[in-house]
Amino acid sequence: MNAPVIAVQHAAVGYDARTVLRDVSLTVTAGEVVAVLGANGSGKSTLIRAVLGLVPLSAGSVTLFGRPLRRFRQWERIGYVPQRLGAGGGVPATVREVVASGRLARRGILRPPGAADRAAVDGALRAVGLADRADDAVATLSGGQQQRALIARALAGHPELLVLDEPTAGVDATSQEAFAGALREFVDGGGTVLLVAHELGPLRPLIDRAVVVHAGEICHDGPVPEPAGHHAEPDHDHVHPHCPDEPVGLWSN
Ligand SMILES: Nc1ncnc2c1ncn2[C@@H]1O[C@H](COP(=O)(O)OP(=O)(O)OP(=O)(O)O)[C@@H](O)[C@H]1O
Numbered sequence: 030m031n032a033p034v035i036a037v038q039h040a041a042v043g044y045d046a047r048t049v050l051r052d053v054s055l056t057v058t059a060g061e062v063v064a065v066l067g068a069n070g071s072g073k074s075t076l077i078r079a080v081l082g083l084v085p086l087s088a089g090s091v092t093l094f095g096r097p098l099r100r101f102r103q104w105e106r107i108g109y110v111p112q113r114l115g116a117g118g119g120v121p122a123t124v125r126e127v128v129a130s131g132r133l134a135r136r137g138i139l140r141p142p143g144a145a146d147r148a149a150v151d152g153a154l155r156a157v158g159l160a161d162r163a164d165d166a167v168a169t170l171s172g173g174q175q176q177r178a179l180i181a182r183a184l185a186g187h188p189e190l191l192v193l194d195e196p197t198a199g200v201d202a203t204s205q206e207a208f209a210g211a212l213r214e215f216v217d218g219g220g221t222v223l224l225v226a227h228e229l230g231p232l233r234p235l236i237d238r239a240v241v242v243h244a245g246e247i248c249h250d251g252p253v254p255e256p257a258g259h260h261a262e263p264d265h266d267h268v269h270p271h272c273p274d275e276p277v278g279l280w281s282n
Pocket residue numbers: 044045049067068069070071072073074075076
């Protein structure tokens with residue numbers, strides 16, 4: 030078995046004394062692509078924020094690349110795309126500048142970018158299909174294209190682990206396909222992925238395993254659940270398995 034890249038053991042997280050995650054355990058090994066699914070507010074974002082040490086644990090532990098989170102320093106090994114950051118925000122940066130900022134953890138702020146940095150930025154722009162927009166202001170991109178720029182920024186750092194919070198939410202079909210292609214390249218190169226999603230769409234064939242969060246607990250860890258019943262209807266807008274309540278037929282196995 031491959032080495033664990035992420036190991037969460039019996040983790041609990043609360044906001045203002047309200048427990049949001051309880052007794053969550055999750056292991057992601059090198060080369061795996063794991064999707065975190067679940068209804069709105071179930072605790073998916075909180076789970077990945079806890080993995081990255083962005084919210085404190087009230088119980089349990091997290092290790093990254095075999096190191097306890099509090100002693101982990103190699104952040105250049107991880108690319109993180111938070112939920113709906115919005116790369117534009119009135120900042121007059123070009124797409125290339127935003128993507129190049131993803132190299133900072135690797136090269137250090139005081140060292141000027143070298144050929145390897147430029148090649149990494151160009152490669153990431155190509156991977157998400159934004160090479161032709163490199164010199165445009167980010168604010169002039171569509172929401173989906175801005176999301177792709179953020180993904181390119183994460184890819185430019187040549188991480189080993191990508192953590193993505195709803196990377197394709199509100200993103201058009203073309204951007205979703207472009208993103209799926211970039212992710213496939215990343216995975217083919219040996220990368221590991223943990224992503225939160227409501228709709229897997231074109232990402233579906235890439236996912237090795239799904240973890241379903243329900244009311245702050247992991248209620249399924251295994252094959253991607255197939256939509257069934259009304260979830261399977263073409264016009265149903267999203268898949269959000271509710272483990273305890275859903276009829277058995279929701280699951281594919
Ligand atoms: N910073 C915060 N302070 C207080 N409560 C929070 C905070 N962030 C999230 N919560 C609460 O924690 C619960 C889980 O939120 P979380 O964002 O993890 O859910 P989610 O499954 O990612 O939801 P969604 O699918 O809507 O993004 C929700 O009830 C939310 O209101």
